[in-house]
Amino acid sequence: MKKIICFVIAMIACFSILSACQSSDNNKKTSDKNNDKTSIIKENDSNKQSSNTEEGSKPEDNSKNSSTTGNFKDQTNLKIGDTGKAESTVGKYEITIHSVEMKDEIEGQAPMFDHLFIAEITVKNIGDQPIDAIEPIKTLEFSSEENGSGTEDYSSYFNSIKTFSGKLQPGESLKGEAVFDGADSKKYYIRTNVGLVSSKAVKNKTTWTFEKSEAK
Known part of the structure; x- marks a missing residue:
């Protein structure tokens, strides 16, 4: 009987350890995904700012052209x-x-x-x-x-x-x-x-x- 009880306790402990490991992996994957999203957002923001800067230069070019009027x-x-x-x-x-x-x-x-x-x-x-x-x-x-x-x-x-x-x-x-x-x-x-x-x-x-x- 004692052997059975010990076996059950050992199995419960194993399940607890596996569950904890899986939770840790999931948290790490979620964190990695979030980091990837943050990286993509930053990259998109950077590209957007670069695009806005280029668009912002157009009025200056037009003002130069307007001097030919x-x-x-x-x-x-x-x-x-x-x-x-x-x-x-x-x-x-x-x-x-x-x-x-x-x-x-x-x-x-x-x-x-x-x-x-x-x-x-x-x-x-x-x-x-x-x-x-x-x-x-x-x-x-x-x-x-x-x-x-x-x-x-x-x-x-x-x-x-x-x-x-x-x-x-x-x-x-x-x-x-x-x-x-x-x-x-x-x-x-x-x-x-x-x-x-x-x-x-x-x-x-x-x-x-x-x-x-x-x-x-």
Whole structure:
């Protein structure tokens, strides 16, 4: 009988020891899992913070890009006699178109299209650096269509035309002439070359609109 009692006590002790070991293993596994979760959470938080930092840098980049907008708004409703202000990679300037004269030929040279147009223009340097007087004229194009392609200044091909040359210091202005070639139309446009605006070489649009009857 004593042997049976001893055997039962020994079995109970063994079960108690095994249960304690299993509980310890389970606690260790639970702890390891919790540690793994904590590690994953920290890693995700770290990645999130890194992502937020990268996203946070975008406004700074945009602010740099916004500096290419320039200081002047688009001026697309100008008429003969009006002054347009523009900013380009060469500086800031004003362009005033005083008059436009339509010709069938200049110095015996006929137009490629229907008419030649002599525009009397004043350019003024309103920036803080010297600019070549011809540079603002180079930004202009002439068209008989509001959104169509245009032609550039051809004044350098004619000896009788008062072309733009030399440097303009800040505050200085110069009056000269530009020559354009255009098709016959009831309405004409002298404007900033659209390609230069698209490429940000010129930072705002200027457009002068006039009727054929105004080209005396």
